Amino acid sequence: MTDRSKFRPFTGDSDRWVRLTRAPLELVLCQVRWPALNNLQTEEQLRAIAPRFGEKMTDYPLFSEAKNINYVITPEGITQSDAGSVYQWVSVDDAWHVSLARQFMTLYCTRYPADGYVSLDARLHTILEALHATLRVPLIDRVGVRYVNRLSSQEDMRNLRALILPEVLGYQALDQVPAEPTLLGSTNQATYQVGDALLQVRSGVFPANQTVDQAIKPLPDASWVLDLDASREARQLLDVDEVTLTASRMSDIAYDYFKFIATPAFIERVSDGGPDDRRS
Numbered sequence: 001m002t003d004r005s006k007f008r009p010f011t012g013d014s015d016r017w018v019r020l021t022r023a024p025l026e027l028v029l030c031q032v033r034w035p036a037l038n039n040l041q042t043e044e045q046l047r048a049i050a051p052r053f054g055e056k057m058t059d060y061p062l063f064s065e066a067k068n069i070n071y072v073i074t075p076e077g078i079t080q081s082d083a084g085s086v087y088q089w090v091s092v093d094d095a096w097h098v099s100l101a102r103q104f105m106t107l108y109c110t111r112y113p114a115d116g117y118v119s120l121d122a123r124l125h126t127i128l129e130a131l132h133a134t135l136r137v138p139l140i141d142r143v144g145v146r147y148v149n150r151l152s153s154q155e156d157m158r159n160l161r162a163l164i165l166p167e168v169l170g171y172q173a174l175d176q177v178p179a180e181p182t183l184l185g186s187t188n189q190a191t192y193q194v195g196d197a198l199l200q201v202r203s204g205v206f207p208a209n210q211t212v213d214q215a216i217k218p219l220p221d222a223s224w225v226l227d228l229d230a231s232r233e234a235r236q237l238l239d240v241d242e243v244t245l246t247a248s249r250m251s252d253i254a255y256d257y258f259k260f261i262a263t264p265a266f267i268e269r270v271s272d273g274g275p276d277d278r279r280s
Helices: 043-055 119-133 154-158 166-173 239-262 264-270
Strands: 025-033 062-073 078-090 095-098 104-109 138-153 187-195 196-206 224-238
Touching: 025 119, 025 239, 043 078, 043 095, 043 119, 104 119, 119 239, 138 239, 154 224, 166 187, 166 196, 196 239, 224 239
Parallel strands: none
Antiparallel strands: 025 104, 025 138, 062 078, 078 095, 095 104, 138 224, 187 196, 196 224
């Protein structure tokens, strides 16, 4: 893996490092996608190859198989179709998950480790090597990194305006009259072009017992969510070092946006003042 410069497109703050050791992360995900391949045209071909990939997943001994369902909205309503099998390997502590299908691989964790992106980067590098060796994936056409942050304590929900810039809070930033009206839920969405990458931002209040992703357990009370999904869609050879660098750059974009929209009080609360290797 190659040393690189930190990418700070929103703050321009590439010199000051801030380690976000207490960021309210619920999900961190990296997905690599590739075009349809000749050796993976059918489910039978994937079924034959997947065990060889699984043999290299020694850090993820738990195995399961599920169906990948596509949901399509039509004039007749929502329809669903079988998009093939998804094979999944999970760590013993249920924190790290690796999913494999005919056209994508996903690595995600629901308990972000103390060393942050260092762990994600190392695991991604190892899995990409296994992908190249067993599935013979020659090139990829999308790399995405996603961070889902969630605030849920009553104190945080009361003090969102002290933690997040009001432009991001949307309806939540409005002063409510008197105590009776209660905002049960709201979502704001934005898309940023960052060079050859896109950043999809979704934020807002999620009502009790609802979640932004099935990998994240819903809570009995309302919560505020910041969902950051940075991706680059372009064909590139599956050079393991280059793909991990692309993923690191996507992580930089999401990390820097978090710093951009968080108030100084929030940054101070979730950081320890050290190097910012938690996400980059």
